[in-house]
Amino acid sequence: MSNKGKSFWTETIKTFKLIARNKVGLLGLILVTALVLLSFVGPLLVPPETQAHTDRINKPPSAEHVLGTDFQGRDNLIMVIHGGRDVLLVAFTAGILTTLISVAVGSVSAFFGGRMDSMLMTVTDIWLAIPRFLLLVVLATLIELENIWMLAIFLAIFGWPALARQIRSQVLSLKKREYVEAAQLLDLGAAHIILKEMLPNMMNYIMIALITSMTTAIYSQTGLVFLGVVPFGNNWGVMFSLAYAKNAIYNPNAAASLLAPMGAIILFQLSLVMFSRSLEEIFNPRLRTGV
Amino acid sequence: MSAITSVSPPAKPATLRDHLERITSNFWLRTVAQKIFIVWVVVTVTFFLIRALPGNPIEIFVMTLMDAGMSEEEARTTAASLMRIDLDAPLSAQYVDYMGNLLKGDLGDSYVLSRGKAVNEIVFQRLPWTMFSVGTSLLISFVLGMFLGMLAAYKRNSWIDHLLTNLGAAINSIPNTLVALILVLLLGVTWKLVPLNLMRGSLSPGVEPGFTLEFLLDLFKHYAVPGTVYVLSTLGGWMLAMRSSTSSTLGEDYVTVARARGLSDMRIITAYVGRNASLPLVTGLAISLGFVVGGSILIEKIFVYQGVGLLLSQAIAKRDYPIMQGILLVTTITVILSTALADMLYGWLDPRIRIAGGGGVNHVK
Numbered sequence A: 001m002s003n004k005g006k007s008f009w010t011e012t013i014k015t016f017k018l019i020a021r022n023k024v025g026l027l028g029l030i031l032v033t034a035l036v037l038l039s040f041v042g043p044l045l046v047p048p049e050t051q052a053h054t055d056r057i058n059k060p061p062s063a064e065h066v067l068g069t070d071f072q073g074r075d076n077l078i079m080v081i082h083g084g085r086d087v088l089l090v091a092f093t094a095g096i097l098t099t100l101i102s103v104a105v106g107s108v109s110a111f112f113g114g115r116m117d118s119m120l121m122t123v124t125d126i127w128l129a130i131p132r133f134l135l136l137v138v139l140a141t142l143i144e145l146e147n148i149w150m151l152a153i154f155l156a157i158f159g160w161p162a163l164a165r166q167i168r169s170q171v172l173s174l175k176k177r178e179y180v181e182a183a184q185l186l187d188l189g190a191a192h193i194i195l196k197e198m199l200p201n202m203m204n205y206i207m208i209a210l211i212t213s214m215t216t217a218i219y220s221q222t223g224l225v226f227l228g229v230v231p232f233g234n235n236w237g238v239m240f241s242l243a244y245a246k247n248a249i250y251n252p253n254a255a256a257s258l259l260a261p262m263g264a265i266i267l268f269q270l271s272l273v274m275f276s277r278s279l280e281e282i283f284n285p286r287l288r289t290g291v
Numbered sequence B: 001m002s003a004i005t006s007v008s009p010p011a012k013p014a015t016l017r018d019h020l021e022r023i024t025s026n027f028w029l030r031t032v033a034q035k036i037f038i039v040w041v042v043v044t045v046t047f048f049l050i051r052a053l054p055g056n057p058i059e060i061f062v063m064t065l066m067d068a069g070m071s072e073e074e075a076r077t078t079a080a081s082l083m084r085i086d087l088d089a090p091l092s093a094q095y096v097d098y099m100g101n102l103l104k105g106d107l108g109d110s111y112v113l114s115r116g117k118a119v120n121e122i123v124f125q126r127l128p129w130t131m132f133s134v135g136t137s138l139l140i141s142f143v144l145g146m147f148l149g150m151l152a153a154y155k156r157n158s159w160i161d162h163l164l165t166n167l168g169a170a171i172n173s174i175p176n177t178l179v180a181l182i183l184v185l186l187l188g189v190t191w192k193l194v195p196l197n198l199m200r201g202s203l204s205p206g207v208e209p210g211f212t213l214e215f216l217l218d219l220f221k222h223y224a225v226p227g228t229v230y231v232l233s234t235l236g237g238w239m240l241a242m243r244s245s246t247s248s249t250l251g252e253d254y255v256t257v258a259r260a261r262g263l264s265d266m267r268i269i270t271a272y273v274g275r276n277a278s279l280p281l282v283t284g285l286a287i288s289l290g291f292v293v294g295g296s297i298l299i300e301k302i303f304v305y306q307g308v309g310l311l312l313s314q315a316i317a318k319r320d321y322p323i324m325q326g327i328l329l330v331t332t333i334t335v336i337l338s339t340a341l342a343d344m345l346y347g348w349l350d351p352r353i354r355i356a357g358g359g360g361v362n363h364v365k
Helices: A002-021 A023-040 A076-112 A114-128 A132-142 A148-175 A178-185 A190-226 A236-245 A252-283 B002-007 B016-024 B027-052 B057-067 B072-083 B091-103 B119-154 B159-173 B176-190 B213-250 B253-260 B265-277 B279-291 B297-303 B308-317 B321-349 B351-356
Strands: none
Touching: A002 A023, A002 A252, A023 A076, A023 A252, A076 A114, A076 A148, A076 A190, A076 A236, A076 A252, A114 A148, A114 B027, A132 A148, A132 A190, A132 B027, A132 B297, A132 B308, A132 B321, A148 A178, A148 A190, A178 A190, A190 A236, A190 A252, A190 B176, A190 B297, A236 A252, A236 B176, A252 B159, A252 B176, B027 B091, B027 B321, B057 B072, B119 B159, B119 B213, B119 B265, B119 B279, B119 B308, B119 B321, B159 B213, B176 B213, B176 B297, B213 B265, B213 B279, B213 B297, B253 B265, B265 B279, B279 B321, B297 B308, B308 B321
């Protein structure tokens, strides 16, 4: 037991050292962690802004309100702290679901081949050939999305086809490797070969796919919120959409209430992209030499 | 000679099954059938979502009419005549009716935005604007991205490569809504470089379309900022794709051979590297051309650009379902056509694919 715990820690430290070798990736990881802490721990420490303050509407940043106040006089910093949770949850959930679907479809399709392959790939091609963002918008107005989990599932259903194709081509090439052929000869079973032999060898692909799907999920989510199709709660998307709707863009004093949530979204996207750089190195040892 | 003929089996008369097989295995027929199938799926799914779901838009529309003081009878007839469906008919009959109209090219009538006007007419009024603004920016972004991507690949691991790839990846991940808002904020409000409130919409009031200098200048004035946003937000993708494509081409034997033969760099870049490296991008361009019609719903909304995207967002805000459905149908068809074009282009540009024949072409997304 203690042995197992020890090896876990040494593994973690080893991984961290690998991440630390790439400065950009390390910065990305630090920023992602900071934003996660800000959005999940922050709300426990800072009480939310529940009411409007008519005496301080649209104030520019000051010592008292570091990020200024919005059109209802609410402090932008507090709003940003409380507005991250939903954005991040949707991004993580949609990212994980998208990756799961594409790994399942891609690997089953490539591994079994034949009729299964042509059937799954036809479905994938159909999904790829549809103007998905427009369909997403139209369907989101029809099916009223009630909570963030539904939104995440919805985004995942729309996000998987391109990734599934990539995973499929990976599995196709892995299928030709000797160790996979050996496993097939030993009759280890499809589930074992896919999960134990192939997946660990495409971890780099899958991790990067995960991050790409997370950024895509944020991209679509921002758009949907801006169009007013998914109106719920307080989150970064809702914040800048509301500020925009209240003409904050033409009011120099209100610029902060537009820039604060937008900055948070952009920062999160950039730190994810940066972090994916060092993930590439961790999972692809051939890249490790050059930093 | 006679020995050979006696060995070969007697020619079987072609059966019906053989004919059928030849028809179903025909690449073009299969492609066309698949495309039609996709359009049918999209149309059917939206049809049933709009009409069959509980609390569907038609019921809601009837309710709002009743709230406005109509009797239920009146409200139902109004709704039925506006949406040209018989509310009392079973769903299957409504579906057949709707599909029949569609085949005649009739997308129905708008019922909120401009009541009773044909969706066809409304959409085709907006189409030129979107196609002009998104189309030109797509071409600019494509050409610029190819150039920068090649530059990055040639100067691999230099500072310029790092700058370009990092910037490209960064811009690629920022939602284009935010790019647009930041540009508006910087150019229009903070630096006051451009008079943004004069630039909303796609033309100034009073300017008539035509080949006049006034029209062209005004057209450009309204196009400049949204055009920049389109170019900026798509440039990164093209650049990264071109960089990786060029990098792998540079490692090919025929490039080494060309160098060994002492060909000039210019000739190698254009005829050997450029031509081959741009192959996967050309298909990508063909696919993107299809998406031009849908425009950018978000950017057009921000700049009040009178295109299809703005129409869609207005239709969504007012829940004008026939328009939403119409735009979705038109864009689906164009996207599918352009994907087919991309498949064809790829086979034509790259003979290796043509020899493989028949199989599904993997298009680059």
